[in-house]
Amino acid sequence: QVTLKESGPGILQPSQTLSLTCSFSGFSLSTSGICVSWIRQPSGKGLEWLATICWEDSKGYNPSLKNRLTISKDTSNNQAFLKITSVDTADTAIYYCARGTGPFDYWGQGVMVTVSS
Amino acid sequence: DVVMTQTPVSMSVSLGGQVSISCRSSQSLVHNNGNTYLSWYIQKPSQSPQLLIYKVSNRFSGISDRFSGSGSGTDFTLKISRVEPDDLGVYYCGQGTQYPPTFGAGTKLELK
Numbered sequence: 001q002v003t004l005k006e007s008g009p010g011i012l013q014p015s016q017t018l019s020l021t022c023s024f025s026g027f028s029l030s031t032s033g034i035c036v037s038w039i040r041q042p043s044g045k046g047l048e049w050l051a052t053i054c055w056e057d058s059k060g061y062n063p064s065l066k067n068r069l070t071i072s073k074d075t076s077n078n079q080a081f082l083k084i085t086s087v088d089t090a091d092t093a094i095y096y097c098a099r100g101t102g103p104f105d106y107w108g109q110g111v112m113v114t115v116s117s
Numbered sequence: 118d119v120v121m122t123q124t125p126v127s128m129s130v131s132l133g134g135q136v137s138i139s140c141r142s143s144q145s146l147v148h149n150n151g152n153t154y155l156s157w158y159i160q161k162p163s164q165s166p167q168l169l170i171y172k173v174s175n176r177f178s179g180i181s182d183r184f185s186g187s188g189s190g191t192d193f194t195l196k197i198s199r200v201e202p203d204d205l206g207v208y209y210c211g212q213g214t215q216y217p218p219t220f221g222a223g224t225k226l227e228l229k
Contacts, residue, residue: 037218046209046220046221046222046223047166047209047211047220048220049217049218049219049220052218060216060217062217063118063217096165096166100213101213101218102154102156102211102212102213102214102218103154103156103168103171103172103177103211103213104156104158104166104168104211105168105171105177106168107165107166107167107168108165109165110165
């Protein structure tokens with residue numbers, strides 16, 4: 001059974017760095033063809049892909065945020081991570097991790113992140 | 118970026134009825150490898166999105182055959198037959214052919 005679960009700080013202040021963790025089970029990021037992605041959704045709005053990391057450590061970033069994003073993984077502990085630097089109120093959203101690169105076949109429950117002073 | 122345009126924005130349906138949702142992409146979604154990476158997702162209230170259809174017309178594991186996908190190139194359709202209460206929510210199309218992956222703005226399916 002594939003499951004993913006996101007964790008994060010909940011609330012942070014503008015200009016801080018957001019650190020998110022995706023803990024998953026039922027698959028391994030060391031298996032050929034497997035990738036994990038981060039996608040976010042501001043309240044009441046649509047879905048925005050942020051970044052993807054794959055089994056061989058290739059990485060892709062949304063060009064609109066590329067300079068602020070860093071994705072990484074810990075294969076032995078079945079985790080993927082996303083850091084977003086210099087956050088502002090526009091980064092307030094639910095952040096999801098999902099398996100795949102499109103299609104995204106399994107999604108976590110999401111973690112709400114609020115940026116507020 | 119590939120722009121995904123969904124219509125309608127919202128629609129009302131009676132239980133047991135049938136609906137069609139359209140998704141158009143600003144560029145062809147046919148990949149160099151011949152596959153078309155167009156997917157459909159449903160986001161039920163207060164839940165995360167769930168994959169329904171991948172590569173245009175393939176139902177994901179456990180998805181009812183009441184859901185069907187069709188289309189090619191830049192024009193795609195999701196059809197839902199014999200609508201049930203659990204089908205209500207927001208439907209998104211998404212593409213994974215061109216980098217970066219993008220999604221449509223969503224179609225909200227409500228009860229009439």
